[in-house]
Amino acid sequence: MASIDHESYYVPDSSSLAVFTAVSSGLLIGGFAAGLNGMTFGEGGSVGWTVSVVGLVLFLAALFTWFRTTIVENRAGMASAQLKHSYVLGIQWFIFSEVCFFVVFFGTLFYVRNLAGPWLGGEGTKLGDTQALWGGFQYAWPMQFTPQEIIGVNNQVPANNGIFVGAKELMHWNGIPLINTILLLTSSVTVHFAHSALKAGKKAGFNLWLAITLILGFAFVGFQALEYHEAYAELGLTLESGIYGSTFFILTGFHGFHVCMGATMLTVQWLRSMMKGDFTADDHFGFEASSWYWHFVDVVWVGLFLFVYIF
Amino acid sequence: MSEHHGPAKGIKRWLFATNHKDIGTMYLWFSFAMFFVGGFFAMVIRAELFQPGLQLVDPQFFNQMTTMHGLVMVFGAIMPAFVGLANWMIPMMIGAPDMALPRMNNLSFWLLPVAVTLLISTFFMEGGAPAFGWTFYAPLSTTYAPPSTTFFIFAVHILGASSIMGSINILATIINLRAPGMTYMKMPMFVWTWAITAFLLIAAMPVLAGAVTMMLMDIHFGTSFFSAAGGGDPVLFQHVFWFFGHPEVYIIILPAFGVISEIIPTFSRKPLFGYSSMVYATASIAFLSFIVWAHHMYTTGMPLAGELYFMYATMLIAIPTGVKVFNWIATMFGGALTFEAPMLFSVATVFLFSLGGFTGLMLAIAPIDFAYQESYFVVAHFHYTMVAGAIFSMTAAVYYWLPKWTGRMYNETLAKTQFWIAFVGFNLTFFPQHFVGLAGMPRRTPDYALQFADFNMMSSIGSFIYGFAQLFLLYIIIQTIRSGKENADEKTWEGANGLEWTLASPAPFHTFSTPPTVK
Numbered sequence: 001m002a003s004i005d006h007e008s009y010y011v012p013d014s015s016s017l018a019v020f021t022a023v024s025s026g027l028l029i030g031g032f033a034a035g036l037n038g039m040t041f042g043e044g045g046s047v048g049w050t051v052s053v054v055g056l057v058l059f060l061a062a063l064f065t066w067f068r069t070t071i072v073e074n075r076a077g078m079a080s081a082q083l084k085h086s087y088v089l090g091i092q093w094f095i096f097s098e099v100c101f102f103v104v105f106f107g108t109l110f111y112v113r114n115l116a117g118p119w120l121g122g123e124g125t126k127l128g129d130t131q132a133l134w135g136g137f138q139y140a141w142p143m144q145f146t147p148q149e150i151i152g153v154n155n156q157v158p159a160n161n162g163i164f165v166g167a168k169e170l171m172h173w174n175g176i177p178l179i180n181t182i183l184l185l186t187s188s189v190t191v192h193f194a195h196s197a198l199k200a201g202k203k204a205g206f207n208l209w210l211a212i213t214l215i216l217g218f219a220f221v222g223f224q225a226l227e228y229h230e231a232y233a234e235l236g237l238t239l240e241s242g243i244y245g246s247t248f249f250i251l252t253g254f255h256g257f258h259v260c261m262g263a264t265m266l267t268v269q270w271l272r273s274m275m276k277g278d279f280t281a282d283d284h285f286g287f288e289a290s291s292w293y294w295h296f297v298d299v300v301w302v303g304l305f306l307f308v309y310i311f
Numbered sequence: 312m313s314e315h316h317g318p319a320k321g322i323k324r325w326l327f328a329t330n331h332k333d334i335g336t337m338y339l340w341f342s343f344a345m346f347f348v349g350g351f352f353a354m355v356i357r358a359e360l361f362q363p364g365l366q367l368v369d370p371q372f373f374n375q376m377t378t379m380h381g382l383v384m385v386f387g388a389i390m391p392a393f394v395g396l397a398n399w400m401i402p403m404m405i406g407a408p409d410m411a412l413p414r415m416n417n418l419s420f421w422l423l424p425v426a427v428t429l430l431i432s433t434f435f436m437e438g439g440a441p442a443f444g445w446t447f448y449a450p451l452s453t454t455y456a457p458p459s460t461t462f463f464i465f466a467v468h469i470l471g472a473s474s475i476m477g478s479i480n481i482l483a484t485i486i487n488l489r490a491p492g493m494t495y496m497k498m499p500m501f502v503w504t505w506a507i508t509a510f511l512l513i514a515a516m517p518v519l520a521g522a523v524t525m526m527l528m529d530i531h532f533g534t535s536f537f538s539a540a541g542g543g544d545p546v547l548f549q550h551v552f553w554f555f556g557h558p559e560v561y562i563i564i565l566p567a568f569g570v571i572s573e574i575i576p577t578f579s580r581k582p583l584f585g586y587s588s589m590v591y592a593t594a595s596i597a598f599l600s601f602i603v604w605a606h607h608m609y610t611t612g613m614p615l616a617g618e619l620y621f622m623y624a625t626m627l628i629a630i631p632t633g634v635k636v637f638n639w640i641a642t643m644f645g646g647a648l649t650f651e652a653p654m655l656f657s658v659a660t661v662f663l664f665s666l667g668g669f670t671g672l673m674l675a676i677a678p679i680d681f682a683y684q685e686s687y688f689v690v691a692h693f694h695y696t697m698v699a700g701a702i703f704s705m706t707a708a709v710y711y712w713l714p715k716w717t718g719r720m721y722n723e724t725l726a727k728t729q730f731w732i733a734f735v736g737f738n739l740t741f742f743p744q745h746f747v748g749l750a751g752m753p754r755r756t757p758d759y760a761l762q763f764a765d766f767n768m769m770s771s772i773g774s775f776i777y778g779f780a781q782l783f784l785l786y787i788i789i790q791t792i793r794s795g796k797e798n799a800d801e802k803t804w805e806g807a808n809g810l811e812w813t814l815a816s817p818a819p820f821h822t823f824s825t826p827p828t829v830k
């Protein structure tokens with residue numbers, strides 16, 4: 001992207017895309033909030049969900065139109081090298097912000113496991129204060145018995161809420177998680193093969209490798225769903241199983257959500273290539289961005305596999 | 312294609328804007344409006360505190376006021392104001408035709424009214440608006456929170472999305488759209504500070520998103536991140552919040568530093584002293600801001616080693632901050648100084664922000680903070696940094712660039728008067744708060760002991776004066792736009808340097824369609 005062509009810089013015409021996106025996301029999210037409140041506090045839920053679904057449809061329509069517009073513009077040759085480089089920077093910084101988002105939850109896991117948990121078990125206190133509140137609680141990870149279970153709900157200080165019952169059984173790393181690790185790592189390689197094929201101008205190879213990547217990606221999602229089902233149905237591992245369940249589901253849940261996003265992005269690229277013949281050896285930003293995203297999701301999974309499942 | 316056309320007509324110009332100047336204008340007006348909303352809440356607070364005892368509002372509503380005041384000011388007023396400045400000025404300062412991603416730029420803006428609507432709507436809900444303080448510590452914000460908290464959480468998510476997109480845009484613009492010859496070390500300081508701020512935003516806003524997401528899960532889905540009963544920890548909330556929160560205060564102040572680094576050289580008729588040290592100081596502040604967060608948590612409970620580490624690390628920030636202050640002073644030293652309104656506000660910023668920095672150093676000393684925390688001393692500290700630091704320099708920026716934006720000159724006498732009213736009002740409001748704080752008056756309270764009455768009355772009077780100064784500012788701006796003296800000079804200020812001063816006033820709708828060459 002070295003040849004920066006200033007003269008042909010493209011300032012788009014005024015556009016209704018953004019307002020449409022903003023308003024629809026407002027409906028989506030505001031409705032969602034009302035729905036949640038209905039669920040938890042028992043008022044006005046159904047209206048909320050309806051608004052939210054309408055918002056979601058409009059939001060997706062807005063995104064679809066937006067991406068369509070950029071793709072059409074690119075096909076028409078309106079995107080200069082400089083603009084394309086801006087896109088590259090945009091997606092790179094976006095992925096960086098996503099990394100920071102995951103850092104929070106990994107940090108949470110680290111903090112709970114290495115600091116808060118042991119303190120709760122009485123470590124390091126000179127006055128025995130946590131033991132005064134949670135007498136008899138012993139810390140171990142994974143935390144199978146919550147402090148509440150140890151002392152009994154009725155004996156906890158009133159400031160605490162909820163019922164937290166630890167999992168009956170623990171999650172193992174060598175079943176589904178291992179399969180999923182293999183799936184996702186392989187898919188990172190295949191998406192790289194797709195990229196190489198594209199850069200070598202081999203469109204057939206590109207389509208094939210990308211298809212394989214998609215199959216691997218969706219298989220991952222399927223296994224993840226299966227794993228959640230097992231966690232709830234057999235292990236008794238739920239969102240309510242104390243901090244172990246909380247950290248487990250927030251990390252794997254957000255990761256799974258990102259896998260779905262990445263897989264959707266790659267699917268779109270695959271459809272573009274198959275149906276419209278998009279992408280050439282030197283013009284394939286949409287694919288490239290999606291593949292970066294995919295690698296990022298993959299790296300996060302490695303962290304998950306190590307720190308959530310194995311250690 | 313829009314290379315040579317003018318703005319669209321009517322409301323569409325604003326709704327469908329892709330032009331950085333139009334979007335910048337919307338940001339600026341939006342933030343100014345929010346400034347008045349947050350200001351109104353502040354007036355309610357100060358009116359209640361005018362005398363001891365409960366007079367006007369009940370305590371629960373008082374807490375809603377302090378909470379919403381903080382949130383609206385930080386997320387609705389200060390941050391969008393500087394993004395507005397960035398939108399207007401960065402392309403013109405680096406010789407770019409527009410922002411790098413113009414349509415996303417519009418989205419970043421229009422998400423703000425959506426978020427603020429969600430936030431303000433909480434006032435009309437069962438149980439009232441959030442009342443747990445702008446720092447929304449768990450379990451106040453989870454177990455004890457009103458149902459409207461869900462809307463607050465999503466408002467924060469949307470604000471975060473807006474900030475992240477805005478920052479990505481700013482970084483892409485700075486990295487990719489500089490005119491030939493505009494090397495990084497030739498960029499105006501304002502552009503530099505924004506580059507670093509944008510980086511901070513992209514790194515810190517997701518952390519805030521993570522914090523509110525965990526709150527959401529605790530409220531609605533039975534998780535126990537912030538509940539010890541399930542093995543979590545309420546203190547975890549504070550760690551996550553301040554891991555965002557401390558970078559956030561530098562997000563607020565760095566662009567302000569950038570502004571005064573533009574203005575002081577202009578009115579000193581000298582180049583900025585120590586340009587490269589300014590750049591490095593800004594970068595080190597940004598780095599340090601990520602490793603000092605728990606200085607807000609000295610009294611929450613931390614191992615001794617933690618207290619010591621955070622104390623020393625925090626005090627380190629005084630070094631790069633001191634470099635900046637000394638550089639501004641050295642810039643003025645021996646210069647041909649004149650004190651037009653932008654310069655008055657800038658000098659006041661340097662002076663008053665330094666006071667806020669000193670009280671920050673006091674608070675950074677852990678054993679001393681044990682006595683000062685949650686007192687009015689903290690309130691005084693952060694208003695000296697955020698109001699005298701950020702808002703004063705924002706006002707300076709408005710006066711400084713208003714002629715460029717509108718092609719009209721504001722009335723200097725009125726502006727100077729406005730400065731003195733603001734200056735007196737501000738100090739009358741917040742200086743006494745140091746004393747009541749040291750004497751033990753807690754913050755976030757609608758009532759107080761009798762011995763604090765005099766200083767509080769002074770504070771309240773000062774705050775009304777300061778509030779009036781803002782209405783006066785609004786008047787001056789409107790008067791300038793409607794009937795200010797036409798000023799078509801490219802260079803409004805004789806000492807000014809930089810590409811924006813090579814353009815006509817008001818700056819044409821499209822600028823630098825062909826880039827200038829910077830030598």
Ligand code: HEM
Pocket residue numbers: 446560561563564606607625626628629632667668669670671672674675676680683684685689692693696697700701
């Ligand atoms: C020399 C630089 C600074 C130092 C050493 C410093 C130090 C501190 C410390 C130790 C506290 C905690 C006080 C307590 O809660 O007991 C504090 C609070 C605060 N500071 Fe600073 N600070 C500095 C600059 C700033 C700047 C530049 C801003 C914003 C523009 C800022 C905004 C705040 C705010 C908002 C709080 C209160 C947060 C709350 O509890 O609501 N500070 N500062």
Ligand SMILES: [Cu+2]
Pocket residue numbers: 556557560603604606607
């Ligand atoms: Cu801080």
